[in-house]
Amino acid sequence: QMQLVQSGPEVKKPGTSMKISCKASGITFVRSAIQWLRQARGQRPEWMGWIVVGSGKTKYAEKFQERLTITRDMSTSTVYMELSSLKSEDTAVYYCAAEIGDLGFDPWGQGTLVIVSS
Amino acid sequence: DIVMTQSPLSLSVTPGEPASISCRSSQSLLHGNGDNYLHWYLQKPGQSPQVLIYLGSQRASGVPDRFSASGSGTDFTLKISRVEAEDVGVYYCMAALQTPLFGQGTKLEIK
Numbered sequence: 190q191m192q193l194v195q196s197g198p199e200v201k202k203p204g205t206s207m208k209i210s211c212k213a214s215g216i217t218f219v220r221s222a223i224q225w226l227r228q229a230r231g232q233r234p235e236w237m238g239w240i241v242v243g244s245g246k247t248k249y250a251e252k253f254q255e256r257l258t259i260t261r262d263m264s265t266s267t268v269y270m271e272l273s274s275l276k277s278e279d280t281a282v283y284y285c286a287a288e289i290g291d292l293g294f295d296p297w298g299q300g301t302l303v304i305v306s307s
Numbered sequence: 308d309i310v311m312t313q314s315p316l317s318l319s320v321t322p323g324e325p326a327s328i329s330c331r332s333s334q335s336l337l338h339g340n341g342d343n344y345l346h347w348y349l350q351k352p353g354q355s356p357q358v359l360i361y362l363g364s365q366r367a368s369g370v371p372d373r374f375s376a377s378g379s380g381t382d383f384t385l386k387i388s389r390v391e392a393e394d395v396g397v398y399y400c401m402a403a404l405q406t407p408l409f410g411q412g413t414k415l416e417i418k
Contacts, residue, residue, distance in 0.1 A: 224407070233399060234356060236407040250406060284355055291403070293346040293358035295367060300355055 191215035193223075193285050193298035200304045206273040209301050211285035213266045219243050222288045223268040225259060227281040228300075234284070240268060275305045309334045311402055313410035320390040321418045328413045330383045330400030336363075337380050344404035347376055347385050350412075351396040359398075360385065392417055 196210040211223060225237040238249035240259040249257050256273040268285060283301045286294035310333040320326045336345045343363030348356040358367045360376040363383060373388040387394060397412040 233409040233412050291362055293361035295358040297355035
């Protein structure tokens with residue numbers, strides 16, 4: 190069974206970048222697509238983008254197209270999400286989640302709180 | 308753009324009683340392969356969301372059989388036959404046909 194463990198909380202200044210890691214364990218990593226979502230306090234989850242682990246192909250939501258980069262390191266079974274030009278509105282809990290086939294997003298990482306504040 | 312609408316937005320249920328949540332999509336989620344690309348998630352307090360139902364009506368692994376779901380196209384329903392205390396949290400439907408999009412969520416509380 191795959192498990193996803195994310196890096197720890199961060200505090201960032203507006204205009205800077207953040208990079209969160211999502212380390213997978215379990216043999217299904219290479220068959221998965223890793224999703225990135227975020228959830229502001231009291232809001233619904235918002236999908237940001239995904240990476241197909243095997244091919245490295247990525248897809249980003251239109252609103253993040255210009256400042257989001259998702260990469261993976263097969264040697265360490267880790268996926269990275271980098272978001273640049275941070276604004277206070279980017280304050281949220283960021284999640285990675287795996288998708289294999291059409292079974293929904295399962296499992297999810299534990300979430301990473303990112304606070305953007307001057 | 309697709310819009311996902313859930314109702315009700317909150318629900319207070321006595322343990323052992325049933326509960327039902329509706330999810331409506333502004334566009335059909337029925338794929339040409341016959342599957343409805345609509346998933347249900349539960350986010351328990353302080354936790355990450357977890358999948359309950361995928362492709363409209365398929366229970367995810369480990370999900371109790373008191374959870375069931377139905378619907379096709381644009382209208383979907385999640386039902387809990389007998390609510391238990393551990394079912395509290397926010398339930399989300401998510402359209403998965405194109406860009407994943409969540410409904411507003413339905414908060415379930417225990418009376």
